[in-house]
Amino acid sequence: METKDLEAAIQALSSHKKAWKFVEAFSHELLRGSYTDSYDVANQTAEVLKVVAVATCMAGLKNVRRSLRAVGRYLAGLGGKYTYVIGNVTRRVLKLVQETLDDPDEEFSIQENTKEALSLFLDEFNQTRDTMVTNAAVAEQIHSAEVILTFGRSATVERLLLEAAKKRTFEVVIAENSPRGDGHGLAKVLASEAKLDVTLIPDSAIFAVMPRVHKVIIGAEAVLANGSLIAPAGTLLVTTVARHYSKPVVSCAELYKVTPLFPLSTMADSKLLHPATILNEEIALEIPNVNIVNPANDLVPAEMISLLLSDNGGCSPVVVHRLVKQLYDEVEVPL
Template sequence: MAKPQEEELTEKVDGFVTYLKQKNRLHSSYDVAKRTVLLMREICSKTKWASADELMYRMRVAGKKLVEAQPSENAVGNMVRRVLKITREEHASCIGESEDLDIKDSLHTLLHGEVDQSNFSKPVLNLKGSVIETMNELLDELEGGASNIASQALDHIHSSEVIMTAGYSKTVEAFLKAAARKRKFEVIVAESAPSYQGQELATKLAQDGIQTTVITDSAVFAIMSRVNKVIIGTHTVMADGGLKALNGAHQLALAAKHHSIPVLVCAALFKFSPEYLCSYDQDTFNKIVAPHDVLSFTDGEFVSKVHVQNPVFDFVPPDLITLFISNIGGSAPSYIYRLISDLYHADDKDL
């Protein structure tokens, strides 16, 4: 006997929660974002709802559950907010309202202190089909993000340059390989201990015929003087233009600033978050994994009184970043606020 659709959907949400709670696993931001959108699409298509208000409530409930399961995975909250804004826009489109709904809401907030949500409670014809169609377009955007960024590589990488990077990023890998089809350049990769993701990137670049050198993290400052530019990936772009990037990115950016080397960050739009880093909220911002990569468990008896932390991420302030390269082109850190306002609705900041 087939399970009811809502019961099947609940099981999928719980399965995704379990996936997110695997703390010692570094999840792919792309996979997390794609699974979140697919889940939101199923909520739209398989649950019973009569209005945009009811649909957004169901999405928020599921989204909040996912965010609480792993607060450091910003891609979940980002995609839930994107889908909520899609619902608002499609509702406005179906009832024939102006596209400048955000401006109207902002004016209403200034005058009355709260946004008038009454119109979202009215049933609208064809809303489900419109929302699902736009979600499919969002999935296409996610899928084409890396290739759109890679297509801009020749504008930023020139012949005979020395590029430094760190860690492993699929987007950076695609970016460098796209440039290597027409340009000859050298790549220096910091190995990014203790995960050593840099070695994985170096191997894949070398297999593609790119001249690649792996260095230890401690050699970054010494080598930086002969580098032309630094190109890195990131886990999340915060609302102020700062980065939540792999451990070691901060020292790389500091060394680049000391030598006046530009730092380029390749990041698809789904990584842009409306959230800020709060200094007192490190537990939500960062992700602490098992310390055995830093200090082996077999050495524990000799250092029994030492408490070892192994954080996954670094925060890189926006003043250390020169340019963001996203699906839609290059943006300065000072322009990130504008991208955020285009991607998300102000009322969805708190799920």
């Protein structure tokens, strides 16, 4: 969608005051950085798009698709690290609306058909979190007495470890993910709530600790169409060390993180953070000819991942393209 078309669609949608109110409220929350879990972002995106679809469906399929794509692209532009998630949910909703309006139930109005279809989608989506961690194929990935290494704090990995701890006793080694240090929060939760044996290590100790690890479990912000991952910066280091020691690497990512997009390059798929988090400003001013690059993400190649776990169970990263074909319409890949 061209910029002019995007602006026109947004302007047309603003006449639907109730729908636009939902869009504005969500966009403000994204700008404030109010969300810390991709699941909450995905769920709210689906809720907002449902309101938009119901408000505009009487104008015909073409206008509904135009409005949904405009809102999805607008929100994705504000989403920061959740850009992929927002785009993926938008594409899922577009496909669902297309199928619903192409073959409507004649007993109901177009608006009722659209509302019912998206309500069912949301009900199914709301079960994603529980389905992911209770799936038998997922639960069997952690065995008693194993030493599991993870990096930083992934909400998906955290739920998986907490669920596994109800049935098994194992040890968790957590690399802190400096300078964010979010691994500290995960260590506290696992030690206090799950009563697990937890070891918190600096990122520099990953290579030294890896020989005693049985398995590496990591999260992801997005799973690209070729099976590679967009993950927090430092994840590539972990997977490289794991590969050196021939340790299996398991990635946990719900289906809404699977995207039809392909990687362009390592830097093109990474947001850059302020350099002050890794180098004091006073020191930086003393070395003006040095470029300080602080990427938010790593691009982890598919060959680094042994198994991809989702709410559908487990699969090899090389077959992600099949999931993409099931989830999305090829026409909707570019928003």
